[in-house]
Amino acid sequence: MVYDWIVVGGGIQGTTIAAFLVKNNKVSPGKLRIIDPHKMPLFQWTKNTEKIGMKFLRSPFVHHLDVDPFSLRSFAVNHQWKKSEFYGMYKRPSLEIFNEHSQSLFQDLGLGESWHQGYVNGIDRANDEWNISLDEGDRLKSKKVVLALSINDQLYVPEWAHSIMHENNQLFHIFDEAADFSALQPPISVVGGGITAAHTAIKLSALYPGQVTLIKRHPFRVCDFDSDPGWLGPKYQKNYQ
Ligand SMILES: Cc1cc2nc3c(=O)[nH]c(=O)nc-3n(C[C@H](O)[C@H](O)[C@H](O)COP(=O)(O)OP(=O)(O)OC[C@H]3O[C@@H](n4cnc5c(N)ncnc54)[C@H](O)[C@@H]3O)c2cc1C
Structure with a gap:
């Protein structure tokens, strides 16, 4: 067929x-x-x-x-x-x-x-x-x-984390299947300054109160969206097309 x-x-x-x-x-x-x-x-x-x-x-x-x-x-x-x-x-x-x-x-x-x-x-x-x-x-x-494969199956782990990851089973990419929140040994650091890091820090703080630190390289950048939502509809797309 x-x-x-x-x-x-x-x-x-x-x-x-x-x-x-x-x-x-x-x-x-x-x-x-x-x-x-x-x-x-x-x-x-x-x-x-x-x-x-x-x-x-x-x-x-x-x-x-x-x-x-x-x-x-x-x-x-x-x-x-x-x-x-x-x-x-x-x-x-x-x-x-x-x-x-x-x-x-x-x-x-x-x-x-x-x-x-x-x-x-x-x-x-x-x-x-x-x-x-x-x-x-x-x-x-x-x-x-x-x-429509996306890149969600290809986790990005920075080079500096590779060696520690192999030595220690307490370092995870957030979307790694092995990252089981209920089995972490506090204190815990979340590395990242985006919305996923913020969500993760909030969730972990409820599980491990006072034992979670969020590490990021810049102050919080607060925006309503990743990009202006006008680009998703006719508002900007019409002229662009
Ligand atoms: C925590 C989080 C929150 C988000 N919130 C929002 C939001 O509120 N609004 C928004 O617009 N976007 C949001 N996004 C972004 C949104 O999830 C992505 O843009 C969207 O998931 C991408 O969809 P996708 O179909 O490309 O990928 P996926 O949903 O990852 O689907 C891809 C599928 O393809 C499969 N696949 C891969 N390779 C193969 C292969 N070789 N053969 C067969 N199948 C394969 C994968 O297994 C998977 O099932 C969020 C993302 C995250 C991580």
Whole structure:
């Protein structure tokens, strides 16, 4: 069988493009495959955000996996979620409602049928088709392919930390699976000056009161967003295009 579309990576980006393609009748779930090593969509996202105890998203309520920008707001109204699920001026959604909305979108569109658990290790092109090979030995063919792999599987550990990491099992990258918060030996230092470091310090401080230090090389840089949200919609994009 030759699929119409294959999306490699079933995270935030891969699921968003899959939902977009199905909703816009570009493909049916039966002719689409989303290949990801996990059993469920959004595995990395769910794991990483839960780990640091992030309660609200960093982005506003119009940014989610669905096509209609107001989809998350309608979902909240239709399912009688409280207004307190949206925080501040930009109505940043709670992680809980964002995740519920994402999973419900995935199910409503029948994307379970498109899910293919596996890890892609090669791709080549022959006879106007893409041939995708997987670690598990499977080979899938498709007319079009989207790579939505992210770099979340490739943790960045600075050189100075390498040697200490091998000597000592008390140094972790925050998104390392082995970083078990309940098994740390205090005192604890969190190295980093971004929002993930701040979240981590807050979460660890509740577990180990008075024994957590946040180490950063500059004063806190407080901004509403990573970049001006105008770039995510027509406000700036229209002129740019
Ligand atoms: C703690 C935290 C909070 C964040 N909060 C926000 C926020 O509030 N708002 C916002 O807009 N962004 C936020 N981000 C950023 C956002 O998570 C990323 O931009 C987004 O997850 C990227 O999605 P992705 O699909 O590219 O990656 P992922 O969600 O990591 O998905 C990639 C998937 O591809 C799979 N994969 C990789 N290689 C292969 C392969 N060879 N074969 C098959 N599958 C493969 C991976 O296993 C994974 O499941 C946050 C990030 C973090 C870490």
